[in-house]
Amino acid sequence: xxxxxxxxxxxxxxxxxxxxxxxxxxxxxxxxxxxxxxxxxxxxxxxxxxxxxxxxxxxxxxxxxxxxxxxxxxxxxxxxxxxxxxxxxxxxxxxxxxxxxxxxxxxxxxxxxxxxxxxxxxxxxxxxxxxxxxxxxxxxxxxxxxxxxxxxxxxxxxxxxxxxxxxxxxxxxxxxxxxxxxxxxxxxxxxxxxxxxxxxxxxxxxxxxxxxxxxxxxxxxxxxxxxxxxxxxxxxxxxxxxxxxxxxxxxxxxxxxxxxxxxxxxxxxxxxxxxxxxxxxxxxxxxxxxxxxxxxxxxx
Amino acid sequence: xxxxxxxxxxxxxxxxxxxxxxxxxxxxxxxxxxxxxxxxxxxxxxxxxxxxxxxxxxxxxxxxxxxxxxxxxxxxxxxxxxxxxxxxxxxxxxxxxxxxxxxxxxxxxxxxxxxxxxxxxxxxxxxxxxxxxxxxxxxxxxxxxxxxxxxxxxxxxxxxxxxxxxxxxxxxxxxxxxxxxxxxxxxxxxxxxxxxxxxxxxxxxxxxxx
Numbered sequence: 001x002x003x004x005x006x007x008x009x010x011x012x013x014x015x016x017x018x019x020x021x022x023x024x025x026x027x028x029x030x031x032x033x034x035x036x037x038x039x040x041x042x043x044x045x046x047x048x049x050x051x052x053x054x055x056x057x058x059x060x061x062x063x064x065x066x067x068x069x070x071x072x073x074x075x076x077x078x079x080x081x082x083x084x085x086x087x088x089x090x091x092x093x094x095x096x097x098x099x100x101x102x103x104x105x106x107x108x109x110x111x112x113x114x115x116x117x118x119x120x121x122x123x124x125x126x127x128x129x130x131x132x133x134x135x136x137x138x139x140x141x142x143x144x145x146x147x148x149x150x151x152x153x154x155x156x157x158x159x160x161x162x163x164x165x166x167x168x169x170x171x172x173x174x175x176x177x178x179x180x181x182x183x184x185x186x187x188x189x190x191x192x193x194x195x196x197x198x199x200x201x202x203x204x205x206x207x208x209x210x211x212x213x214x215x216x217x218x219x220x221x222x223x224x225x226x227x228x229x230x231x232x233x234x235x236x237x238x239x240x241x242x243x244x245x246x247x248x249x250x251x252x253x254x255x256x257x258x259x260x261x262x263x264x265x266x267x268x269x270x271x272x273x274x275x276x277x278x279x280x281x282x283x284x285x286x287x288x289x290x291x292x293x294x295x296x297x298x299x300x
Numbered sequence: 301x302x303x304x305x306x307x308x309x310x311x312x313x314x315x316x317x318x319x320x321x322x323x324x325x326x327x328x329x330x331x332x333x334x335x336x337x338x339x340x341x342x343x344x345x346x347x348x349x350x351x352x353x354x355x356x357x358x359x360x361x362x363x364x365x366x367x368x369x370x371x372x373x374x375x376x377x378x379x380x381x382x383x384x385x386x387x388x389x390x391x392x393x394x395x396x397x398x399x400x401x402x403x404x405x406x407x408x409x410x411x412x413x414x415x416x417x418x419x420x421x422x423x424x425x426x427x428x429x430x431x432x433x434x435x436x437x438x439x440x441x442x443x444x445x446x447x448x449x450x451x452x453x454x455x456x457x458x459x460x461x462x463x464x465x466x467x468x469x470x471x472x473x474x475x476x477x478x479x480x481x482x483x484x485x486x487x488x489x490x491x492x493x494x495x496x497x498x499x500x501x502x503x504x505x506x507x508x509x510x
Binding site: 049053054073082102 | 377
């Protein structure tokens with residue numbers, strides 16, 4: 001059995017002649033929490049929809065739990081929990097009816113855990129789904145996805161519409177779920193603080209390409225932002241590879257470099273800078289740098 | 301599968317009630333017309349009653365198929381269901397079974413009533429039993445063909461192709477029924493149309509983005 005629960009091989013997707021995904025390769029090992037990041041329209045939801053077999057790819061292949069996405073059986077679907085962006089629920093159903101339908105169509109249903117979630121979220125089962133607030137719909141969708149004790153949980157911007165308390169509660173639940181061995185989570189979000197809190201591995205999509213694919217800690221180690229002061233005006237070109245971003249202002253140069261190492265330090269030293277200080281970067285800073293035009297790849 | 305069929309029936313319960321009510325009304329009117337039937341007068345009222353009734357049935361059945369698919373598409377019901385332990389094949393099959401059930405609710409009582417009427421008002425000739433069966437099969441197939449057209453119309457954003465298909469079928473069937481009556485040849489054409497239509501619906505439903 002493959003150790004990768006999610007496999008994406010050379011995935012290409014065009015929408016009306018526009019390339020949304022351009023040769024994506026991605027692996028998510030068992031037990032990993034993978035945070036997939038990207039700006040609006042970068043193709044995160046498209047990858048997830050292709051993975052779940054809801055959307056056909058233009059080229060390439062995707063696999064979930066060792067099976068091609070186009071051939072996922074109901075049995076395999078029963079092992080995957082999914083929270084869709086915008087909380088794709090049947091709007092005119094009463095909450096109770098939707099719960100019963102999902103329960104009837106599931107292979108396994110953890111009543112105890114589900115009831116606990118419904119109680120925690122204080123979801124009214126007698127109201128129609130369309131009468132719920134966005135936050136309540138998000139909670140309902142999450143509870144439905146969690147109730148099946150999924151082996152793989154795919155969350156497409158699950159905290160969208162949740163208030164701070166509900167978001168924190170959701171993250172705690174996600175962590176609780178992860179602690180049960182062997183669970184894998186693919187997690188898309190615009191709230192980078194959430195991703196930073198729970199993700200083991202990060203992927204960043206920009207311009208249809210996966211420009212970052214490595215563990216979070218490694219990413220923070222490898223991407224460096226440096227403020228360099230030169231005795232005279234800063235050189236236009238440092239002859240360094242993998243420069244993600246570069247700004248020059250008189251004697252000062254601020255660069256963001258991927259895969260910083262001793263060789264790059266030596267190259268920099270040949271320019272005899274007066275000082276070189278590292279600017280600490282959060283995941284949000286790295287994300288902003290990486291999603292600027294023409295970033296280079298940071299893959300593990 | 302049973303949960304899917306149950307969901308379809310609950311969502312389209314109006315069609316089931318409509319079919320049952322129509323069936324009862326049709327039987328009552330038929331009994332009253334036949335009991336007062338005078339073979340010296342032309343059956344103007346019967347024709348005047350039969351044509352609108354057939355039109356309502358055709359449009360009603362077609363509308364059911366179209367509603368099932370249209371609501372599914374716009375409310376993204378299949379998109380949710382197919383992320384549960386259900387395949388697209390099962391979702392479509394549940395819809396079709398529900399459609400067949402609605403058609404049966406409409407026609408089974410009518411067929412039984414027709415059998416009783418023939419026994420009451422015609423001499424006991426075995427020919428009539430076969431005739432009722434043949435007409436019932438053809439009428440059921442016609443209704444199912446209408447339902448298939450509805451399924452296609454509801455899923456496509458452009459209903460031109462299914463409408464052309466319906467028009468083509470009508471152009472072939474009406475002259476055939478008028479010339480040769482209800483029989484195996486009509487049933488064969490209908491079965492072919494239904495198979496082609498279902499394959500097309502299945503193909504579209506399986507390949508499309510949900």
